[in-house]
Amino acid sequence: MNFSGKxxxxxxxxxxxxxxARWLKSKGAxxxxxxxxxxxxxxxxxxxxxxxxxxxxxxEGIDLLVLSPGISFxxxxxxxxRIAGIDVAGDVELFAxxxxxxxxAPKVVAITGSNGKSTVTTMVGKICEKSALRTVVAGNIGLPxxxxxxxxxxxxxxxxxxxxxxxxxxxxxxxxxxxxxSEDHLDRHGTMEEYARAKAAIFAGEGVxxxxxxxxxxxAMRLPGRPAFTFGAxxxxxxxxxxxxxxxxxKWLAKGARKLMxxxxxxxxxxHNAMNALASFALCEAIGIAxxxxxxxxxxxxxxxxxxxxxxxIGGIRFYDDSKGTNVGxxxxxxxxxxxxxxxxxxxxGKGQDFSLLKPAIEAHARAAVLIGRDAEVIGRSIADxxxxxxxxxGMDEAVKMAFDAAREGDAVLxxxxxxxxxxxxxxxxxxxxxxxxxxxxEREACHSR
Numbered sequence: 497m498n499f500s501g502k503x504x505x506x507x508x509x510x511x512x513x514x515x516x517a518r519w520l521k522s523k524g525a526x527x528x529x530x531x532x533x534x535x536x537x538x539x540x541x542x543x544x545x546x547x548x549x550x551x552x553x554x555x556e557g558i559d560l561l562v563l564s565p566g567i568s569f570x571x572x573x574x575x576x577x578r579i580a581g582i583d584v585a586g587d588v589e590l591f592a593x594x595x596x597x598x599x600x601a602p603k604v605v606a607i608t609g610s611n612g613k614s615t616v617t618t619m620v621g622k623i624c625e626k627s628a629l630r631t632v633v634a635g636n637i638g639l640p641x642x643x644x645x646x647x648x649x650x651x652x653x654x655x656x657x658x659x660x661x662x663x664x665x666x667x668x669x670x671x672x673x674x675x676x677x678s679e680d681h682l683d684r685h686g687t688m689e690e691y692a693r694a695k696a697a698i699f700a701g702e703g704v705x706x707x708x709x710x711x712x713x714x715x716a717m718r719l720p721g722r723p724a725f726t727f728g729a730x731x732x733x734x735x736x737x738x739x740x741x742x743x744x745x746x747k748w749l750a751k752g753a754r755k756l757m758x759x760x761x762x763x764x765x766x767x768h769n770a771m772n773a774l775a776s777f778a779l780c781e782a783i784g785i786a787x788x789x790x791x792x793x794x795x796x797x798x799x800x801x802x803x804x805x806x807x808x809x810i811g812g813i814r815f816y817d818d819s820k821g822t823n824v825g826x827x828x829x830x831x832x833x834x835x836x837x838x839x840x841x842x843x844x845x846g847k848g849q850d851f852s853l854l855k856p857a858i859e860a861h862a863r864a865a866v867l868i869g870r871d872a873e874v875i876g877r878s879i880a881d882x883x884x885x886x887x888x889x890x891g892m893d894e895a896v897k898m899a900f901d902a903a904r905e906g907d908a909v910l911x912x913x914x915x916x917x918x919x920x921x922x923x924x925x926x927x928x929x930x931x932x933x934x935x936x937x938x939e940r941e942a943c944h945s946r
Contacts, residue, residue: 497594500524503557507573508564509536509545515640516562516587517543530554558582562590565636565659568684586663588656591641593666595652603651603783604668608661608698609675609708611826612772615764616675617655619776619797624651626793627785636660651783658685658694668701671782673775677713678825679849688713704782706775709737725782727774729767738774749774749791751781757791764799765806766833802928804830804912807935810942812905815896815935819928821912824853830912831861838862838908839899841889843869844915844927851878854914858882864902866895870919891920892927896934909935 499520506517506529513529517540521527528544529536539545546554550573555561561577561584563569569584577584585593595602605624607617614637621633632644635654644652656664674695677688685691696717699705708714709726718724725736732739735752740759742748747759749770756777759770773794780790799805802820809815818830822844831838840862842854851874858865864885867876876886887902889895899909911931921927 497590497597498524499560502526502559504528504560504562505530505554505558506562506564507531507550507567507571509533509538510564510566511538512587512640513562513564514538514540515642516564516590519587519590519642519645520560520562525560528554552576555580555582560585562586563663565657569662584663585665586660587640587642588635588654588660589664589666591645592664592668594642594645596666596668602649603670604654604703605651605779605783606654606656606667606669606672606698607675607775607779608656608658608695609673610678610680610823611821611829612675612768612775613655613657614820615769615772615800615803616673616775616779617653618800619772619794620779621653622797623776623780623785623790623793624653626796627780627789656698658691661694661697664697664700666700669698669703671704671706671779672698673706673779674698674708674714674717675772675775676708676711676825676829678823678828679853680823680825680847683847692717704779706778706782708771708775723782725778727771727778729771738778740770740774749777751777754787756787757794761791761795763795763797766804766830767835768804768829768833769799802924804833804910807932808939810900810935810939813900813903814908816908816910816912817928817931818910818912819917819924819931821914822916822924823847824849824851824914827854827912827914828857830910831857834861834908834910836861836906836908837904838910839864839866839903841866841868841895841899841909841911841931842875842914843867843872844913844917845869845919846871846874846915849914851875851914855879855882858884863904863907864899866898866902868892868895868920869913869915871915875914892930893934893937896931896938900938 502525504520504525509531530546624631629650632649633653634641634644636657637655705724710728727738741750749756805817807815821827866887917924917927
């Protein structure tokens with residue numbers, strides 16, 4: 497693509513916006529940018545940058561408006577640009593237009609979902625690499641997509657958020673998956689219907705659909721006449737279904753009547769990770785990778801940080817870091833996936849979610865819940881009748897100590913907040929660091945008391 501003579505305006509100079517500005521400049525565009533911050537974190541020498549609130553006059557003479565993922569499609573300036581007939585796109589849309597002109601065309605696998613998408617994206621990327629394919633993993637994980645276009649690739653594996661999908665029109669993945677849908681980002685999308693509509697954009701084109709058959713909102717995205725596979729924890733009823741079967745006392749991942757690999761061969765724990773592996777199997781078989789190569793790569797995959805990651809064990813009680821569990825669906829998956837009984841640490845910025853949806857998983861799998869952060873009281877009111885003790889802690893050290901005291905031998909202490917972290921921490925990784933340090937401190941105290 498050549499943007500010579502075109503004038504492009506990039507909204508937002510975070511990592512993605514900066515990537516888009518740099519790529520457009522390399523393609524000959526005259527690029528300017530706007531950022532609501534008085535001092536954006538990065539810029540390009542010589543590029544005009546408008547700081548502060550967006551003003552309508554900055555659209556004058558613009559041919560292309562590029563949105564960073566943090567800029568809503570409903571932003572008034574964006575709506576004015578659309579009315580004026582200006583082309584509005586995100587970086588993934590620009591990426592899609594660029595690769596459409598490549599011959600031979602690389603394969604594209606795209607993954608979205610409220611939870612599990614980073615794990616599945618990484619699983620698929622590892623499988624492709626182990627299958628001797630030149631593989632690029634990008635999007636909402638790793639590099640911005642436009643930064644990868646200089647690399648020769650046989651397959652692009654893209655994690656796409658609802659924010660990225662809002663501006664997407666031209667991508668036609670060879671295989672794409674919607675893993676699940678639970679309340680998240682309602683402060684951006686307004687309703688679950690709008691959130692689902694954004695997610696469903698992943699199924700544009702004619703490629704293979706991979707859908708979670710245990711999630712009605714996901715199955716509603718199935719398109720007539722399109723090749724489709726489903727996955728779920730139930731026994732697969734046909735050759736288009738992936739699921740879990742039991743044979744001679746052993747659980748297996750299976751497709752139809754064909755056993756694929758033992759669940760016990762997976763290094764990652766929990767039912768939710770078995771589901772992630774099934775989705776990865778379906779996506780990789782859809783692009784022609786042999787089952788033996790898929791199972792071999794999955795058996796080597798040891799998981800991602802802060803996703804139900806075991807930290808330590810003290811007195812027969814296991815401690816798990818699921819700080820990436822930033823919404824209700826993630827916490828339900830973590831509690832259910834671990835099985836057994838946990839003391840769960842919840843709380844932070846709640847993003848307007850309905851926390852009463854936690855109750856069934858808490859009643860089934862929690863001995864107690866420790867509440868922290870800004871929306872602790874909101875969560876407490878929402879799950880007050882869940883028939884487990886609710887404990888309030890002022891900080892992470894106190895929360896970990898309370899959880900340990902409430903747990904019994906054989907239980908887990910699970911940090912899975914169901915909330916964003918910014919009320920108390922820099923980000924979810926910082927929250928995890930503090931949790932791990934609190935666990936280590938408790939571990940040292942336990943050693944000294946022996």
